[in-house]
Amino acid sequence: MASRPLGSRLTVAQAAEATGLSRSRVDALIRTGKIRATKVGHQYVLDDPQQLAALTHRRGRPMSVRMAWALMLVVDDLDVPWATPGERRRLRAHVERLREDADPATRLQALVAGRARRVAYRGTDPAGVLADDEMLPSGLSDPRSGLSAGAQAEGYVHEDDLPRVVRRHLLVDPVDSRPDVWLHVSAYVPPHALRLQVAADLAEHGGPRERVRASAIVAEALGI
Numbered sequence: 001m002a003s004r005p006l007g008s009r010l011t012v013a014q015a016a017e018a019t020g021l022s023r024s025r026v027d028a029l030i031r032t033g034k035i036r037a038t039k040v041g042h043q044y045v046l047d048d049p050q051q052l053a054a055l056t057h058r059r060g061r062p063m064s065v066r067m068a069w070a071l072m073l074v075v076d077d078l079d080v081p082w083a084t085p086g087e088r089r090r091l092r093a094h095v096e097r098l099r100e101d102a103d104p105a106t107r108l109q110a111l112v113a114g115r116a117r118r119v120a121y122r123g124t125d126p127a128g129v130l131a132d133d134e135m136l137p138s139g140l141s142d143p144r145s146g147l148s149a150g151a152q153a154e155g156y157v158h159e160d161d162l163p164r165v166v167r168r169h170l171l172v173d174p175v176d177s178r179p180d181v182w183l184h185v186s187a188y189v190p191p192h193a194l195r196l197q198v199a200a201d202l203a204e205h206g207g208p209r210e211r212v213r214a215s216a217i218v219a220e221a222l223g224i
Contacts, residue, residue, distance in 0.1 A: 156186060157186075
């Protein structure tokens, strides 16, 4: 089904029709916190349908997990000893295509989509989650976002540490409420948040403020 422009307030059914997605796919995006919605009666209404539009217009084939992290590391001038000469050439080509793209944040979001599994939660103390030694702040919670707030927490957790972090902070599925904790779960967590990592996290939120900051961080990282 061809997509049509999204209005200012849409139900899940209306959003699915407008984008050509299934209702179950839109529901899943709401549950994982990738798009924000408010429950009205027995159904959800999208707070900002343009978030969904941004997610459905991503460009570029996702890189493998190892290459996604390699791209984010090399842009911060960090070594990637596991990359072969051929892979290094491909990384340089990806960087050049990002520099030439009219919307590099959107391309980046698609390229590094496989870097981690994003899970949304509701917690009683987001600030406590941010202070956890097994949590690496990123995205909204990184100072470079300019959007840091104590009422929300976003960051990376190693896949082996996730059950402990969830239990320690009493994190639950935000079934009927908005998430306030986003954890990116990965087998690799860098010592500190990388610039493109932060930008990709922000772009995934899809909101206008987050995408503006994502674009600015990408531009600074790539020197454009």
